[in-house]
Amino acid sequence: MTDLSRRSFLSTVTGAGLMAAAPKSWAAAAPSASGDWRLGVANAPAEGYAPSALTRLHGQMPKGLSGTLYRNGPGWFRYGDDVTGHWFDGDGMIQKYDLTASGVRHTGRFVDTVKHRVEQKRQAIVMPGFGTKGRADAPVTSNDDVNAANTSVLRVGDELWALWEGGSPYRMDAQTLLTRGPKTFRDDLKGMAFLAHPKVEPSGRIWSAGFMGAKAWIWQLSPNGEMEQGAIIDLPAAGYAHDWVVSEHYLILPMQPWVAKTRTPPFVDSLVWEADQPIRVLVVDKTDFSKRRLFELPSATYFHTGDAWEDSDGTIRFDVCLAKSPQFGATGARELVKGIYKGDEHTEAHLALITLRPNGKAEMELTKASAEFPQTDHRVQGLRHDLVAHVGGYLKDRPGAHMLSTYNWRTGKSDTHDFGHDAIVEEALFVPRPATAGGTGKEADGWFVGTVLNLKARATELHVFDAGNLKDGPVASWRSQHATPLGFHGTFAQP
Ligand SMILES: [Fe+2]
Structure with a gap:
């Protein structure tokens, strides 16, 4: 098992023997007219x-x-001119915003990973990663030695798990943000991959997966984070999978035609884009992993899904942000950390609804909504939802979205707030209005809370929206003293 858990990721990352190519000068790269977007990929203190x-x-x-x-x-991305090979390989840092009636307080702390310790000590980019070759003498013995713990977080009891996708969750104290170390669920599963996008059922049960080439390990955890069961399933191909969906009865794994074909390190270079191949969606019964169905959709690439639900006739639907080519992940996000942005219309993702019929047919309904970082009301995870929030709107001269929107599948209507070209809009999370404040429990009765990097003010802001009305702008906003590096995903813990 240990060998299997290490196989996929380490086979590509530890084949490394070369130092990262010399980067172009950070200082020489020109900021865009919208402001210096490079604030978003600058080292934090x-x-x-x-x-x-x-x-x-x-x-x-x-x-x-x-x-x-x-x-x-x-x-954290660079030591002098020694730059990490990919945006996805910067060291994980947790930003914590405490919201009370008196305002908002912020603190931030790096996840104390092996990778971060080794590189801070040597003041160099040493470890291999998603798009970083690493050095020949990188001290790598397990997935968790290269675990950047930089992608998302999951609150489990008094712990915060900092998530990556090629290794273990990193346990942290949710109050102090002190790192406790990698989470081991079972000794023989030490270092096994665990997605940055686990799914939490309304019951509290947690599902995750670890992708290993053309196989995946399925994690089923109790609400307190202990392992209930796990098993390996075979996949139709070794497609790169960053996210998935879970409905009431099924685990749904969309396998895009961006497929690991070689052992060329770093990992991203092992992926080949097969534009003429379909997305293959594997549907697995939660109660019997041997019961499986396969659907085919037209070719597309994706990073993020929203959520799934089942109709009464067994039809499965889920939302996803689809793009025409994986250029951003393959090369664009490598150049960002060098201060270079070229843009590419094919990398802009749009919101889509996938429908999987009981008769084996699959449909793809692509909207015109520019969309990334989809978020839904987590109280109905796996159940019918109408509203999905997302960022969107991309410019030619700088990376990042400038709008926050919702899309309603029932009405087909969008609701948008445009922060303008000086803003890079980050993921916004739904926070339900509690019953004690008159909350009805209905979907989307509450707020969207998210952060924005204001390039003009050179500061990160926190904005609160009424979930049912984005177009009138945030109902309340605060500004930090800091321009914190752009993040990926978060969670909101209510008292
Ligand atoms: Fe993600």
Whole structure:
């Protein structure tokens, strides 16, 4: 098992023997007219961010909104001119925003990973990763030695798990953000891959997967994070999978035609884009992993799914953000950390609804909504939802979205707030209005809470929207003292 758990990732990352190519000068790259977007991929302070209050820009904290927004993302990229090979390989840093009636306080801390320790000590990019070759003398003995813990977070009891996708969750104290170490579910599963996009059922049960070439390990965990069961399943191909969906009865694994074909390190270079091949969607019964169906969809690439549900006749539907080519992940995100952005219309993803019929047919309904980082009301995870929130709107001269939107599948209507070209909009999370504040429990009765990097103000902001009305802008906003590096995903913990 240990050998299997290591096989896919290490086979490509530890084949490394070359130093990263010399980067172009960070200082020579020109910022865009919209402001210096490179703030989003600059190193954070090594010591993290000390607790500080955000400055209120307008509005008041809505009655009933309190708790903590945790966000994870790469926060360290370079030692002088020695630059990590890919945006996805920056060291994980947790941003913590505490929301109370009196305002918002922020603190931030790096996940104390083996990778971060080794590289801080040597003041060099050493370890291999998703798009980084690493050095010949990189001390790598397991997946977790190269685990960047930089992609998302999951709150489990008093712990915060910093998630990657090629190794273990990294356990942290949810209050102090002190790192406790990799989570081992069972001795023989040490270092096994665990997705950055686990799915939590309304019951609290947690599902995750670890992809290993043309196989996946399925994790079924209790609400307190202990292992209930796990098993290996065969996949139709070794397609790169960053996200998946889980409905009431099924695990749904869309395998895109971006397929690991070679052992060429780093990992991303092992992937071949097969534009003439379909997306193959594997549907597995939660109660019997041997019961499986396969659907085919037209070729497309994706990073993120939203959520899935089942109709009464057994039809399965889920939302996903689809693009025409994986150019951004393959090369664009490598250039970002060098301060270069070229843009590519084929990399812009659009919101789509996938329908899997009981008769084996699959349909793809592509909307015109520019969309990434889809988010739904987590209380109905795996159940019918109408509303999906997403960022969108991309410019030619800088990376990142400038709009926050919702799309309603029932009405086909979008609701959008445009922050303007000085803003890079990050993932917004739905926070339900509690019953004590008049919450009805209906889908999307609550707020979207998210962060924005304001390039003009050179500061990160936190905005709160009424979930049913984005177009009128945030109901309350605060600004940090810091421009924190752009993150990927977060979670909101309500008291
Ligand atoms: Fe993601």
